[in-house]
Amino acid sequence: MGLFDRIRQGLKKTSQVLNTDVRDLFKSEGRLIDEDFLDDLRAILFKTDMGYDPTEELVAEVAKNMRGRVVHMTDVIDVLKTKLKELMAQDESPITYAASGPTVIMVCGVNGAGKTTSIAKLACMFKGQGKSVVLGAGDTFRAAAVEQLGIWADRLGVECVKGPEGSHPATVAYQAVEYALNNNIEVCIVDTAGRLQTQKNLMSELTKIRDSIRKQIPEAPHEALLVLDATTGQNGISQANNFAEAAGCTGIVLAKLDGTAKGGVVVAIRQQIGLPVKYIGFGEQHEDLVLFNPDKFVDEMFDEELGG
Incomplete structure (x- = not known):
């Protein structure tokens, strides 16, 4: 497998939790973003062990952008991905090699x-x-x-x-x-x-x-x-x-x-x-x-x- 394939396989269990559980929150016609939805979303994010503060920031971001609206799963996923990339931002950090010698x-x-x-x-x-x-x-x-x-x-x-x-x-x-x-x-x-x-x-x-x-x-x-x-x-x-x-x-x-x-x-x-x-x-x-x-x-x- 190539590098990206290995990343995908390595995250398979996490992805199953996120996508399957989030999908279960929605009906075909979408869902109203209310307190019940936000509580359910919070519980799903906690399952991945990202911690209290990041979970609350993600839920708050969804609430800020979508509270009171009927939206589809892809809309929520897009908000979550954008916020997660902000929270996890870092440059790629390969090994720093010595200027000379070992x-x-x-x-x-x-x-x-x-x-x-x-x-x-x-x-x-x-x-x-x-x-x-x-x-x-x-x-x-x-x-x-x-x-x-x-x-x-x-x-x-x-x-x-x-x-x-x-x-x-x-x-x-x-x-x-x-x-x-x-x-x-x-x-x-x-x-x-x-x-x-x-x-x-x-x-x-x-x-x-x-x-x-x-x-x-x-x-x-x-x-x-x-x-x-x-x-x-x-x-x-x-x-x-x-x-x-x-x-x-x-x-x-x-x-x-x-x-x-x-x-x-x-x-x-x-x-x-x-x-x-x-x-x-x-x-x-x-x-x-x-x-x-x-x-x-x-x-x-x-x-x-x-x-x-």
């Missing part, structure tokens, strides 16, 4: 967020751009994580730096950057241990990892990406705010979007967190990563064909 990317997130798979997808993307890549297996708390990253590295044909069992993650990060410098590798992706944002000692470790990277490249990491699991919905917001501070995050990779009807959480992320959503991930294949474009995202959320 570009170092630190990746963090809670256990089970899809971090290792997202790293593989990033590595695949860089390889597709003709760049050399090395991975740093910094999730030393879980032997399975190191093994999994190594398997992905072999599959993708990239190098993977691993420390002895029990190594400090900051040491592995240092060694991975050192390998990139010594071997003229263009992109170094450093994994970190999955952790809860409430674990203060582990959160402080993210700062140590970042500091160890800077011992060799002062301006690195050039990107610190937070992987969020779309299926967690609003819970991802508190994760993002805590990680952003500890890791100096520069952007978000939203994973597992195909596994949820909560695609609206992207709206909440854009509204509540001062970070761009850089990439969105669908599925388990290493190609399933797409540069986030808000306008295309909104269009696919309301794709009538996907909605059924």
